[in-house]
Amino acid sequence: MTAPAHDFDADIIVVGAGPAGSCAAIAAARAGKSVVLVERGPFPGSKNMYGGVVYPRILDELIPSWWETMPVQRWVVKRSTMLLSDTGALNVDFRANAWGAPPYNGATAYRPDFDNWLANHAVEAGARLVCSTTVTGLLRDSTGRIQGVSTDRPDGDLRAPIVIACDGVNSFLAKESGLYPHTDASNFTLGVKETLALPKHVIDERFGVRDNQGVDIEILGGTSGVNGGGFIYTNLDTVALGVVLKLPKLAAQQKRPEQIIAELKRHPAVAPLIEGAEVKEYSAHVIPEAGLEMMPTMVADGMLVAGDAAALCLAAGIWLEGVNFAMASGMYAGQAAAEAITKNDVSSRGLSGYTDRLEKTFVLRDHKKLRKVPHLVLSDRVQHKYPAFVAGVVERVFRVDNPHPKPGVRRIVREERKKAGIGLLDLLRDGWTGMRGFG
Amino acid sequence: MTITVCIKWVLPNRDGDERFAGISLADQAALETGLRVAEALNESCTVITVGPAAAETSLRDALACGAHDVLRVDAPADTDSAETARALATYCEHSRLVVCGDYSSDRGSGSVPALVAARLGRGQALGLIDVQIVGETLSVVRRLDGGRRERLSVTGPAVLSVEGSVARLRRASLRATLSANDAIIDVVTNDASGAIRRTPEAAPLRPYRPRARVVPSPTGSSALDRVRQITDTSSSKGHGETVVLEPGDAANRILESLHTWGYVQES
Ligand SMILES: Cc1cc2nc3c(=O)[nH]c(=O)nc-3n(C[C@H](O)[C@H](O)[C@H](O)COP(=O)(O)OP(=O)(O)OC[C@H]3O[C@@H](n4cnc5c(N)ncnc54)[C@H](O)[C@@H]3O)c2cc1C
Numbered sequence: 001m002t003a004p005a006h007d008f009d010a011d012i013i014v015v016g017a018g019p020a021g022s023c024a025a026i027a028a029a030r031a032g033k034s035v036v037l038v039e040r041g042p043f044p045g046s047k048n049m050y051g052g053v054v055y056p057r058i059l060d061e062l063i064p065s066w067w068e069t070m071p072v073q074r075w076v077v078k079r080s081t082m083l084l085s086d087t088g089a090l091n092v093d094f095r096a097n098a099w100g101a102p103p104y105n106g107a108t109a110y111r112p113d114f115d116n117w118l119a120n121h122a123v124e125a126g127a128r129l130v131c132s133t134t135v136t137g138l139l140r141d142s143t144g145r146i147q148g149v150s151t152d153r154p155d156g157d158l159r160a161p162i163v164i165a166c167d168g169v170n171s172f173l174a175k176e177s178g179l180y181p182h183t184d185a186s187n188f189t190l191g192v193k194e195t196l197a198l199p200k201h202v203i204d205e206r207f208g209v210r211d212n213q214g215v216d217i218e219i220l221g222g223t224s225g226v227n228g229g230g231f232i233y234t235n236l237d238t239v240a241l242g243v244v245l246k247l248p249k250l251a252a253q254q255k256r257p258e259q260i261i262a263e264l265k266r267h268p269a270v271a272p273l274i275e276g277a278e279v280k281e282y283s284a285h286v287i288p289e290a291g292l293e294m295m296p297t298m299v300a301d302g303m304l305v306a307g308d309a310a311a312l313c314l315a316a317g318i319w320l321e322g323v324n325f326a327m328a329s330g331m332y333a334g335q336a337a338a339e340a341i342t343k344n345d346v347s348s349r350g351l352s353g354y355t356d357r358l359e360k361t362f363v364l365r366d367h368k369k370l371r372k373v374p375h376l377v378l379s380d381r382v383q384h385k386y387p388a389f390v391a392g393v394v395e396r397v398f399r400v401d402n403p404h405p406k407p408g409v410r411r412i413v414r415e416e417r418k419k420a421g422i423g424l425l426d427l428l429r430d431g432w433t434g435m436r437g438f439g
Numbered sequence: 440m441t442i443t444v445c446i447k448w449v450l451p452n453r454d455g456d457e458r459f460a461g462i463s464l465a466d467q468a469a470l471e472t473g474l475r476v477a478e479a480l481n482e483s484c485t486v487i488t489v490g491p492a493a494a495e496t497s498l499r500d501a502l503a504c505g506a507h508d509v510l511r512v513d514a515p516a517d518t519d520s521a522e523t524a525r526a527l528a529t530y531c532e533h534s535r536l537v538v539c540g541d542y543s544s545d546r547g548s549g550s551v552p553a554l555v556a557a558r559l560g561r562g563q564a565l566g567l568i569d570v571q572i573v574g575e576t577l578s579v580v581r582r583l584d585g586g587r588r589e590r591l592s593v594t595g596p597a598v599l600s601v602e603g604s605v606a607r608l609r610r611a612s613l614r615a616t617l618s619a620n621d622a623i624i625d626v627v628t629n630d631a632s633g634a635i636r637r638t639p640e641a642a643p644l645r646p647y648r649p650r651a652r653v654v655p656s657p658t659g660s661s662a663l664d665r666v667r668q669i670t671d672t673s674s675s676k677g678h679g680e681t682v683v684l685e686p687g688d689a690a691n692r693i694l695e696s697l698h699t700w701g702y703v704q705e706s
Pocket residue numbers: 015016017018019020021038039040041044045047048049050051052053054055133134135136166167168169190191192193242284285286287306307308309313320321322323324326
């Protein structure tokens with residue numbers, strides 16, 4: 001590792017030891033730069049929550065054979081999308097047992113385990129991790145150039161020519177640096193989750209899995225009229241059940257999130273899955289939901305922004321992926337920062353390798369492709385009319401109403417569409433947006 | 440001559456998660472007291488722990504807070520009190536003052552500081568709720584039973600055991616935290632007396648149920664007399680008894696009585 005230039009404590013300071021921060025630190029430390037990784041929690045992951053599924057393919061690049069050491073609860077072999085009306089449910093299931101063997105696809109994992117494991121890789125790579133330390137601001141020189149961060153510890157200034165902000169959603173570092181000028185509440189959702197304990201064999205039976213196979217269920221509807229969605233993920237002996245709620249709608253409806261979870265738990269399609277479970281944990285966190293439309297500028301002189309801090313979480317209905325986007329963007333930020341130090345150019349031009357990488361890879365490509373999807377998924381029609389419409393159609397298609405003959409599907413669709421109050425033009429428009437959006 | 444602080448790194452429970460391990464509030468107060476005394480008397484402050492390698496996290500925290508030296512005596516986390524005290528005493532011999540937490544956050548009974556004091560042949564001021572430095576002397580306040588307090592002056596070499604409220608551990612500076620992360624921790628093996636003994640498994644806890652007291656049948660002539668005889672407490676003799684004995688015999692006598700009266704049971 002090279003010694004940082006004089007006057008500096010390190011080449012690169014990474015703020016936040018979540019998935020983005022740890023991957024940034026691994027990449028930069030592996031490139032031989034001196035890195036300090038600052039985390040406010042007593043250990044990495046201690047303050048972090050999410051739904052529960054990680055898709056770590058991107059780690060192939062940083063931690064080969066990551067699946068051999070990663071602290072996994074279950075390997076996801078079954079993905080379902082559940083469309084809930086008031087009393088009915090349409091379930092679309094896909095099962096791939098091959099996902100339960102190397103090189104795997106996704107896994108459920110607890111954040112205090114996963115983040116800690118990832119941060120240990122950063123420490124092994126040579127990064128210096130300081131926990132229980134909150135970054136409180138940016139240090140600048142007389143010309144305004146970023147020179148490091150201040151922290152809440154005595155003698156707490158830390159100097160480095162590059163700061164990578166991986167401090168999560170609502171990043172105050174991105175805001176302080178002027179990269180993130182406006183915050184619009186409608187771009188955020190509130191995620192709340194209950195971790196429900198059940199014996200392993202009960203989870204295996206109810207979800208149709210065995211050993212360390214797991215299930216990822218994304219839910220549309222079932223959020224008590226507040227725009228959003230839900231999820232159910234299986235851990236070894238707990239089930240994570242949560243809802244994601246659009247903030248302005250939640251405020252307007254004056255409902256408490258725990259009330260909405262309680263209602264979801266009572267839904268006839270959900271209740272049997274979690275019957276008898278004991279609530280182990282309740283947690284909540286904000287999600288940057290609007291994708292490309294809310295992303296800040298990600299590069300400034302001496303500064304990069306990655307992960308949720310850069311609103312890189314992908315929340316598009318059937319996908320709720322943030323950790324993989326955070327890990328990838330963190331890794332690219334770490335690589336670009338290391339290059340800039342080597343070239344001795346930490347200006348935004350010198351750091352532009354970061355955005356180049358984001359543009360060329362899934363990180364921005366997926367966001368660009370799916371840019372219209374988050375708004376579509378959270379729109380009033382999709383939220384309040386389509387679940388009942390689809391459930392109504394399917395219910396009538398499968399209902400045997402003898403002696404009446406089976407009605408034609410076209411007629412059912414027309415009648416149910418009218419019953420749900422969906423105009424034909426709106427349906428066509430949304431279908432078109434969806435087709436283009438999901439590509 | 441130094442000020443030595445003894446701390447115990449404790450796992451949150453028997454198969455606990457190391458990420459939640461640490462030292463008790465009382466040990467934190469001991470560390471802060473040791474640092475303050477060392478600063479005031481211009482001495483150096485050494486922090487010792489008897490424990491496994493994972494306990495070095497707490498020693499690094501101590502270094503970051505300003506300890507001059509730290510030492511780990513390598514031993515399993517469940518080393519018993521007598522063995523812990525023996526190991527600690529070996530390395531506290533030359534210190535001016537030994538500061539311990541009143542008790543650790545696991546099954547702490549406060550016996551380690553007492554055993555250290557006994558091994559070093561020093562006085563112990565225990566149950567301290569206040570420690571003030573007055574010149575070269577320490578003015579300390581002890582918590583006594585019944586809400587009473589005792590003020591002591593500590594002048595010579597002594598062992599102090601402090602409660603968690605005595606002082607709040609300072610927040611380490613960022614620079615010190617970073618350098619403590621890289622510090623090499625001195626480790627000694629605990630082989631002075633051969634094998635290391637472990638704390639025996641704790642007996643399973645059960646609700647307190649004193650043994651049933653045998654009450655003779657009442658003998659009064661009327662029903663009222665007989666009821667009075669069983670329910671009247673004014674004539675009960677209770678268990679009060681004053682005896683004068685040597686400490687060892689007294690302890691045995693207390694145990695014997697508690698046993699007879701049903702307060703303790705044969706394990
Ligand atoms: C309810 C919910 C469900 C979700 N479900 C999933 C899912 O199933 N799968 C998925 O892939 N994603 C999911 N996500 C999204 C995912 O959690 C995030 O996208 C991801 O955690 C972002 O990682 P990050 O490293 O950018 O930020 P974070 O994970 O938020 O990490 C930020 C880190 O920075 C630290 N920090 C913050 N401020 C400071 C400071 N000032 N000083 C020092 N440290 C600081 C924090 O303590 C934290 O460790 C979910 C999110 C929520 C809220």
